[in-house]
Amino acid sequence: MVNRIWQWHFGIGLVETASDFGRSGTPPTHPELLDWLASEFIRGGWSIKQMHRMIVLCRVYGQSCDTNAAGLATDADARLLWRFPSRRLEAETLRDSMLAASGRLVRSTGGPGFDLFKSRGGLNGFPPIVSFAGDGLRRMIYAHKIRMEREAVFGAFDCPDAGQSTARRRQSTTPIQALNLLNSQFTIDEADALAKRIQADAGDQIEDQIDEAFRRTLGRDASHDEHRDASAFVMQHGLAPLCRALFNTNEFVFLP
Amino acid sequence: MPDPLTHILRRRFLHDTTTGIGTIALASLLGSENRAVASSKPPIDPIIDPALPYAARPSHFPAKARNVLVIFCAGAVSQLETWDYKPELIRQDGKPLEGGPAVTFQGPAGELARPQYPFRPRGQTGKMVSDMIPHLAELTDEFAFIHSLTSKSNTHGPAENFLSTGFVEDGFPSIGGWVSYALGSENDNLPAFVAIPDPRGVPQASVNNWGSGFLPAEFQGTPTSSKNPIRHLSPPGTVSPDEDVAVRQFLQRLNDDHLRKHPGDGKLAARIASYELAARMQLAVPQISDLSTETAQTLAMYGADDTSNPHKAAFAKNCILARRLIERGVRFVQLFNGAYASGGELNWDGHSKLKEQYDKHAAILDQPAAALIRDMKARGLLDETLVVWCTEFGRMPMFQKGAKGRDHNPDGFTCWLTGAGVKRGVSHGVTDELGRRAVENIHPLYDLNATILHLLGLDHERLTFEHNGVQRRLTNVEGHVIREVCTT
Numbered sequence: 001m002v003n004r005i006w007q008w009h010f011g012i013g014l015v016e017t018a019s020d021f022g023r024s025g026t027p028p029t030h031p032e033l034l035d036w037l038a039s040e041f042i043r044g045g046w047s048i049k050q051m052h053r054m055i056v057l058c059r060v061y062g063q064s065c066d067t068n069a070a071g072l073a074t075d076a077d078a079r080l081l082w083r084f085p086s087r088r089l090e091a092e093t094l095r096d097s098m099l100a101a102s103g104r105l106v107r108s109t110g111g112p113g114f115d116l117f118k119s120r121g122g123l124n125g126f127p128p129i130v131s132f133a134g135d136g137l138r139r140m141i142y143a144h145k146i147r148m149e150r151e152a153v154f155g156a157f158d159c160p161d162a163g164q165s166t167a168r169r170r171q172s173t174t175p176i177q178a179l180n181l182l183n184s185q186f187t188i189d190e191a192d193a194l195a196k197r198i199q200a201d202a203g204d205q206i207e208d209q210i211d212e213a214f215r216r217t218l219g220r221d222a223s224h225d226e227h228r229d230a231s232a233f234v235m236q237h238g239l240a241p242l243c244r245a246l247f248n249t250n251e252f253v254f255l256p
Numbered sequence: 257m258p259d260p261l262t263h264i265l266r267r268r269f270l271h272d273t274t275t276g277i278g279t280i281a282l283a284s285l286l287g288s289e290n291r292a293v294a295s296s297k298p299p300i301d302p303i304i305d306p307a308l309p310y311a312a313r314p315s316h317f318p319a320k321a322r323n324v325l326v327i328f329c330a331g332a333v334s335q336l337e338t339w340d341y342k343p344e345l346i347r348q349d350g351k352p353l354e355g356g357p358a359v360t361f362q363g364p365a366g367e368l369a370r371p372q373y374p375f376r377p378r379g380q381t382g383k384m385v386s387d388m389i390p391h392l393a394e395l396t397d398e399f400a401f402i403h404s405l406t407s408k409s410n411t412h413g414p415a416e417n418f419l420s421t422g423f424v425e426d427g428f429p430s431i432g433g434w435v436s437y438a439l440g441s442e443n444d445n446l447p448a449f450v451a452i453p454d455p456r457g458v459p460q461a462s463v464n465n466w467g468s469g470f471l472p473a474e475f476q477g478t479p480t481s482s483k484n485p486i487r488h489l490s491p492p493g494t495v496s497p498d499e500d501v502a503v504r505q506f507l508q509r510l511n512d513d514h515l516r517k518h519p520g521d522g523k524l525a526a527r528i529a530s531y532e533l534a535a536r537m538q539l540a541v542p543q544i545s546d547l548s549t550e551t552a553q554t555l556a557m558y559g560a561d562d563t564s565n566p567h568k569a570a571f572a573k574n575c576i577l578a579r580r581l582i583e584r585g586v587r588f589v590q591l592f593n594g595a596y597a598s599g600g601e602l603n604w605d606g607h608s609k610l611k612e613q614y615d616k617h618a619a620i621l622d623q624p625a626a627a628l629i630r631d632m633k634a635r636g637l638l639d640e641t642l643v644v645w646c647t648e649f650g651r652m653p654m655f656q657k658g659a660k661g662r663d664h665n666p667d668g669f670t671c672w673l674t675g676a677g678v679k680r681g682v683s684h685g686v687t688d689e690l691g692r693r694a695v696e697n698i699h700p701l702y703d704l705n706a707t708i709l710h711l712l713g714l715d716h717e718r719l720t721f722e723h724n725g726v727q728r729r730l731t732n733v734e735g736h737v738i739r740e741v742c743t744t
Contacts, residue, residue: 163427
């Protein structure tokens with residue numbers, strides 16, 4: 001259990017094969033830590049919340065993801081946690097994050113799931129819904145899951161097909177992901193929505209709009225150079241294309 | 257049916273370990289896992305550069321074939337109406353099958369029914385092939401037939417899974433996924449694995465046939481066809497080309513800056529590279545899909561100009577697309593003929609009015625597929641390309657009760673190979689005299705998949721991927737290369 005909780009925070013558990021300990025799995029990278037966490041978990045009355053708190057308050061969780069040559073040479077994947085391992089957002093988180101940035105995320109909880117496809121059954125494939133509104137803007141965890149059919153835009157981001165249990169999602173990088181995130185109507189819609197929201201909130205000054213766009217997507221102000229380039233870009237092409245670019249940046253798509 | 261001992265549920269297993277059956281199940285579980293984990297040979301893991309996932313990678317041993325074209329006829333083509341000539345069935349037409357099943361997959365069995373098309377000898381080999389597919393029949397001398405294949409399922413979805421992934425369950429990587437994982441591609445601008453669904457719709461097991469299962473998502477097949485091009489290949493029409501270029505340049509600049517702040521992070525570099533590959537795909541794919549560069553003669557040879565039969569014309573265009581992908585070095589192309597279960601209307605599932613429906617389906621398949629093979633041969637592509645014609649299972653020698661069609665039969669059916677590394681004009685394996693089941697050189701579909709990998713220079717026992725504690729293989733713990741159909 002503690003290994004699974006750890007995996008959710010770091011992208012990979014102390015035992016990489018979360019559903020297989022022992023002979024069929026891989027050995028833990030930090031066996032003493034794993035044992036200690038397990039005993040603390042029991043001592044804390046099996047409280048998942050306390051375990052989350054302990055992990056996110058520890059120093060290893062608070063590390064930056066900065067690299068150094070020595071670390072890269074001996075442990076490029078950061079399995080030994082010499083830095084915070086960089087992680088790509090999962091499919092659902094990515095979609096939710098775009099909606100959160102654009103201000104369109106519907107935060108209602110519970111109830112029946114929303115549809116990603118025009119049909120829930122039938123036989124001739126599942127035509128995807130292209131533009132979403134209403135419940136379709138809820139967190140993706142509320143999407144009705146069609147077994148074996150991946151969502152048309154975000155499914156390519158290693159969303160399991162739900163045919164077999166998946167103890168840990170792999171993180172692959174594919175040109176189809178790039179095409180989906182660049183060219184889907186979803187991205188265009190959310191970039192437009194974000195641009196409108198920024199214009200409403202930040203006023204008419206391009207400088208202010210750029211800062212707002214960077215803050216809403218990357219959580220920081222634009223640097224001096226970025227300001228200069230982004231201003232020229234926005235003056236020529238408008239704010240929505242800037243938002244489309246920002247949604248596609250590594251900085252948006254990767255944690256931390 | 258899956259072996260009940262090896263497909264035991266975890267909860268049931270925990271319960272049963274307190275009783276006698278548990279120890280037997282445990283032995284079976286451990287046995288199968290041991291075999292899977294400690295296959296007699298050590299795995300050979302492909303070395304994959306995350307920035308270049310489709311780069312060509314070496315095979316395990318010298319390969320006979322560099323790429324593969326699979327012509328997948330969904331719905332279960334009757335072996336008895338095509339390639340497996342059964343004169344005894346003509347003689348016993350209308351009689352009951354002695355000792356045969358009273359009920360088959362869909363319902364009560366009727367009487368034996370003669371092949372619904374005349375057969376005649378073809379080519380140098382004189383092999384008897386049906387008039388249903390006159391164009392393909394002319395190529396009989398080119399093919400290596402395997403008449404004795406068996407499937408583990410008699411239901412379309414699981415059986416398509418079994419053919420494409422080696423497992424009847426959902427969630428396992430398809431053969432094209434395994435091959436692109438192992439070998440990458442010869443073309444930097446295209447995905448390693450492309451699936452071309454039939455113009456009438458996707459097959460019953462749909463994306464499972466080209467999925468990556470638990471393999472990294474890079475290795476899933478990219479679906480495209482003459483009718484439905486790759487999704488999201490270009491932005492919606494509201495985005496001007498100038499703006500699109502500017503967005504990508506600005507994105508590149510932001511990503512480069514970001515990478516400079518995190519030097520050496522391979523994941524970031526890989527993602528930048530994936531945008532570069534996507535941009536190259538955006539240029540390369542429309543060129544391939546644009547059939548206007550084909551001559552009128554070629555279009556006519558494939559039947560792509562047949563305005564009287566739009567399905568045939570669309571399938572013919574898919575065939576041309578398949579050839580063009582192979583020409584450009586795409587490693588694995590899966591070309592579907594036939595869609596989902598539809599009472600035999602849209603695929604080869606001839607339960608009730610087989611002859612009537614097969615007349616329609618054959619008209620779509622025959623000329624385009626034959627032209628594809630001829631064209632590939634003429635262009636020298638068969639020297640390096642393995643072509644596999646396959647279907648998920650066969651059909652019964654009896655008609656169904658009260659119907660003029662045949663029910664599902666996974667116990668003996670035919671596929672053929674041609675092209676690189678394949679013997680020409682041979683027939684391997686035999687079904688009984690009525691075509692009910694394979695009786696000689698019986699080959700579960702594992703063996704077909706093992707053979708395809710073998711011709712690509714891959715040892716099916718050493719191409720593995722660890723998932724949930726098991727070194728998984730395309731062929732599970734089975735599979736024997738059918739050497740009788742391979743050139744030495």
